[in-house]
Amino acid sequence: MVDRIADPWGPRTPYGPGERWPVRVDSFLSDGHTEADVQRWVPTASILHSNGDAMDIAVIDDRIVGVRGRAGDRINHGRVDPKDLYGWQANHSPDRLRRPLIREGGRLVETDWDTAMGRIVARSKELLAGPGGWGHFGFYTSGQLFLEEYYTLGVIGKAGLGTPHMDGNTRLCTATAAAAMKASFGTDGQPGSYTDVDHCDAIALWGHNVAETQTVLWMRMLDRRRGPNRPAMLAVDPRATPVAREADVHLALRNGTNMALLNGLLRELIHRGWYDEKYVRAHTIGFDELCKVVEDYPIAKVAEICDLPARQIEQAAELLGHSERLLSTVLQGFYQSNQATAASCQVNNIHLIRGMIGRPGAGLYQMNGQPTAQNNRECGADGDLPGLRNWANEEHVAELARLWNVEVDTIPHWAPPTHAMQIFRYAEQGSIKLLWISATNPAVSLPDLARVRRILANPELFVVVQDLFLTETAELADVVLPAATWGEKTGTFTSVDRTVHISDKAVDPPGEARPDLDIFLDYARRMDFRDSDGNPLIKWTDPESAFEAWKECSRGRPCDYTAITYERLRAGGIQWPCNDEHPDGTERLYTDGVFNTDPDYCESYGHDMSTGAELLPEEYKAKQPGGRAFLHAVPYQPSPEVPSDEFPLLLTTGRTVYQFHTRTKTGRATQLVHAAPESWVELNPADADRLGVGEGDLVRVESPRGVVRGRVRICGVRPGVVFVPFHYGYWDAADGAAPGEGRHDRAANELTITAWDPVSKQPIFKVAAVRVVKEADSGGRPSPAPTVGGPAPLDGSGIPATVGGPAAEAPSRGE
Amino acid sequence: MHLAHYLGLLHKAQARLGDAFTEVGEAHREEPDVFHICEKLAAQCRQHAEKLEPFARRYAEEAPKEPDRLHSELFSGTRTGPIGLLRDLQDLYLMAAECDICWTVVGQAAYGARDEDLLAVVKSCEQETAVQLKWLRTRMKQAAPQALVVAD
Structure with missing residues (x-):
């Protein structure tokens, strides 16, 4: 038994390069139950972080009693994150929403579904009646719904209402991952595989405290570090996280200066000849410009900007430069910081100039923060078009119009889909009048909360919140819809290394709570959205038929799901693209150095990195990318806010x-x-x-x-x-x-x-x-603060350690 | 040689554009991207003006009297609200377009004068002005449907 609160990462199972990561099956059953008591094991994966760890839900008498990691799954080999071991208990929380609520006389009161949906539909029809009615609708979703739900909502928004104002809180967590991959490789889609940890000889963690955000991935890295021929490790983080403490080189740089550091590291790699000239010539565009920009960042200057010892920067460059199979992973320390996309592209650049992409160990994760963020990006309920299509490419939009059988101009494609912060700005100004928030809590997670509360509380804005609990956001809603959650509904979702899992329904939701998919389908039916032939726009009725519809939408695109079925997923996760050509899925992208940058195929025609100005199709075509990746380069610029005498x-x-x-x-x-x-x-x-x-x-x-x-x-x-x-x-x-x-x-x-x-x-x-x-x-x-992780106290502080005690004891079984 | 007049025209246009970027940014602080990017671009315009200054001074020595109606007035203060934002960005667009064509003209003259130093300044700055135009167009495209069709 392991106290997985005291030790979130559990026992080590060391292994060497190229070996298979040993299995270790973690489980937790409540109330003294044993595996022998369990009546049903229902397949699923984690929705409390983005790693995609596969597990089974244990059910006794139609009640969830625990979880157990799936030994055979490619992602976790049986391991389970502590949040997943214990987090499912929230499903049983007595304060779950069981009935819809509507605002009456300033208070939220219980009602039935007909009344609640009736109100939403009445307001929707009223808003849609006038000219520009589409522009009054905003949808703000999540990184925690299922693929089928995002796709359905995406079609409702884009082909039913015709609004570009759809985004998710994925904007807060992974928008930069998507933007950086589009900019460098032509489309979204992670090049790497988690098995790159098994093969790499160096790991660089760029603003990614993986030990706390994806514990199972960290277990894999630690197991390599405890085995023979361990990979070197570089951490870039202003905090002394577990990753930083483990790393051979830790760069605790000044926040907001990632770009300067990366420019300096690239300059060093180039000066010392640690790049693959042949790969650069054959597979990239922009090397000369990159050299020119980074030339201005000698180590002494970078040390000054980042407030780092020059020697440490050299050591970092040496670690990167001496690696033959470098694995990089990037997260919020880059994505939520100054010059986010440009700095994340610089990490791509390191891999591109060293030719370290698309082969075992030479991998790159532009990580996700949330479990299903990838699907929101793929399915287009956020600021993207479904199937990683390019909104500025007329043929891509026409494809969608044919698929959905609607007029091309119904689909908003005249400008990029509206991003979350702009949606809230339109709501603040009053031009968005109905804001539908599902499975997320902007009243805590958006910046400058006083402003967010003011916007949501404005009586002129009709706010719909779809959630499990009466969150801080739901408190401000006009209609609250009680939703089913993980374990109570069926659907699929996709991890950072493109592994698709199914999450089956194990038990019924409490009270009258409904799956999010059913809520969206009900809205579409009541709104009576029709296609060009007068048939219902949404032709599917349940998760599996929604998945089948999505497969058609994904056909021929990078995220091709066409050979995946629910039945196959029940046997284990599959990596997209999975189609006739790759019936068993695809472990790594870009193995041949050919990228998705062809103008007819790419997801974006590109941006100027410092202003976000869009390039025109002709400008993009003139670069003749021909399957080569882009090396972007921009100078460092200080953050919009820097310390002052008043705020030091x-x-x-x-x-x-x-x-x-x-x-x-x-x-x-x-x-x-x-x-x-x-x-x-x-x-x-x-x-x-x-x-x-x-x-x-x-x-x-x-x-x-x-x-x-x-x-x-x-x-x-x-x-x-x-x-x-x-x-x-x-x-x-x-x-x-x-x-x-x-x-x-x-x-x-x-x-x-x-x-x-x-x-x-x-x-x-x-x-x-x-x-x-x-x-x-x-x-x-x-x-x-816990004593585990980033807030670990200094040695000798005498502060009692964080422990879980008997209530947190969980079995961890090796092979 | 009349190059000095065009250098003066461009210099003034860049300085005015810098001020206008600052003013528009300040007036639309509630649009954080507009505020932050205008601030950046204002600084860029001022750098352009600074780079031009030594050339303007040097060529002024051999210049005849400034012709009539050399300078134009394209900006007369900011507005408020979504349509105000659109109009303010449009003013900036026209001012940046003036700079853009001036860079072309001055660049041509630099060739004629065989002035490699001036040509280098033109080549680096005209690219930045082109990006400014692109950013303004991008931002206006985004704002236009909501401001013109949707807003009350």
Whole structure:
């Protein structure tokens, strides 16, 4: 038995390069149940992070009692993340929404489905009647719905209502991954495979605290590190995360300076001849321009901008330069920071100039933050067209019009789909009048929350919220629809390495809660959306028929699902593209160095990296990419907000291993709540001394936008930087006030700035100027921060370790 | 040689465009992308003007009197609201277009004057002006349907 709270990563199973990662089956059954008691095992995968770990749900008497990792699955070989071991218990939470709610006299009251849907449909029809009616609708979805749900909503929005205002909170987590891959390789789609960990000789983690965000992937990396011929490891992160502590080289750079660092590293690689001239010549465009731009970033200058020792930057370049099979992974430290897309493209550039892409070990993950983010991007319920199609390519739009049997001009294709922050801006200005939010909680997760609350609370805006619980966002809605969740509905989703899993229904949802797919189908039926022949626009009726419809949409595109079936998925995950040509799926993309940049095939004609200005089709064609990848290069520019005398510190926000997103689920699973019950503020000892603050003291963090209070953890975050986790909102705030009424001083996003990357439009959560003021003494109590992960206290602090105790004990079985 | 007049025209147009970018950005702070990018582009325009200054000074020594109606007035303050934003960006577009064509003209003259240094400045700056135009067009395309068809 392992206490997976005290040890989130469990026992090591070391292995060497090229060997198969050993199986280790993790499980957790509640209430003393044993596997022998289980009546049904139902296949699924994780929806509490983006790794896509496959598992089975254990069912006794039509009730979920636990989970067990799938030994045979290619992604996790049986392992399960602690959030998944315990998080399913939230399904049984007594405060699940069981009936629809509508706002009456300022209060939300229970009602039936007919009344709730009737209200939405009446408002929709009223709005749609006038000229430009399409423009009054906005949809804000999630990274946690299923493929079938995104696709259905995508068709409703794009071919039914005809609105471009659809995006997901994927904008906050993976928009930059998609943008960087489109820019470099022509389309979205991860080049690598998780098996690259098995083969690599170096791992570079760019702003990616994988130990806490995708624990199973980290287990795989750690197992390689404990085995023979271990891979070298580079971490780029301003915090002393478990990854940083494990790494051979840790660059704790100043937030917001990734671009300068990458320019310096590329210059060094090029100067020392550590690049593959033949590959560059045959498979890339833009090398001369890249050389010209990075030339301006000698190590001494980079050391100054990033506030790093020059020798460390050299060591990092050597580590990269000496590798033969480099695996890179990129996440929020890049995506949610300054010059997000440009810096992420520079990571692509390292792989491109070294020819390290498309072969075992030479892999690249432009990581996702959320479990089904990839599907939102593929299916077009966010700011993309379905099937990774290019909105500026008339033939791509015509394909969709033929598939859906609607007029081409019904599909909004005159400008890029509206990104999330702009959707909220239109709502603020009053031109979007109906905002439908599903499976996400913007009242905690968007930047500058005071503004977000103001927008959602405006009586002129009709807000529909579809969720499991009465979240901080649902509190502000006009109609709340109770949704079924993982384990209560069937659908599919796709991990970072393009592995598609099925998640089957194990039990019924509580009360009258319905699967999100059924809600969307019901809306389409009531709205009576028709195709050009007068037949219903949406011709499918359940998850499997929705999946079959999606397969047709994906045909011939990079994310081709045509040879995947529900039946095949029940036997295990399959990597797309999976079609007649690749009936068993495809482990790696670009194995032949031919990229998706052909003008007729690519997903985007490209942008200017510093302004986001779009290139025209002719300009793109003139580059004659012919299957070559683009090497983008831009100079470093400082963040929109930098420290000042008034706000001398830099805020970065992030995650703990024990919580997911705004804790809608993980905040309702006892073991996870006990491990990380309350928000905290991380400070470096030098900053703490200067501020006269000690461990556990209550401080106020202030930015030009708001105030957050929390108790201090003194730890290894870099000097000048303050870290606050973004998970904590108000539904369980200690002041006992109803959400929306209490003090708004807990959510990190009270402080963050409304600004975004010019290309990916991903908000900048990692760079805001703040000051810290002490409010009260600790009284001898340490901070509520866990001692595991980023907030690990300094050696010798004497702070009691975070443990789960008997309630968290879980079996971990080796081969 | 009349090159000085066109250098003066471009110099002034760049300086004015820089100021207009700042003003428009400030006036539309509620559109964070407009605010932040206008700020960046304003700085870029000022750099362009600075780079032109030594050439303007040098050629001014051999220039006859400035011709009539050399300069044009394209910007007379910012507006508010979604349509105001569109119109303000359109002003910037026209001003940037003036700079763009001036770079072409000055570049041609630099060839004629066999002035490699001036040509180098033109080549680097005219690309940035072209991107400014593209950004303005991109942002206006995005804003136009909502502002003109949807908004009350």
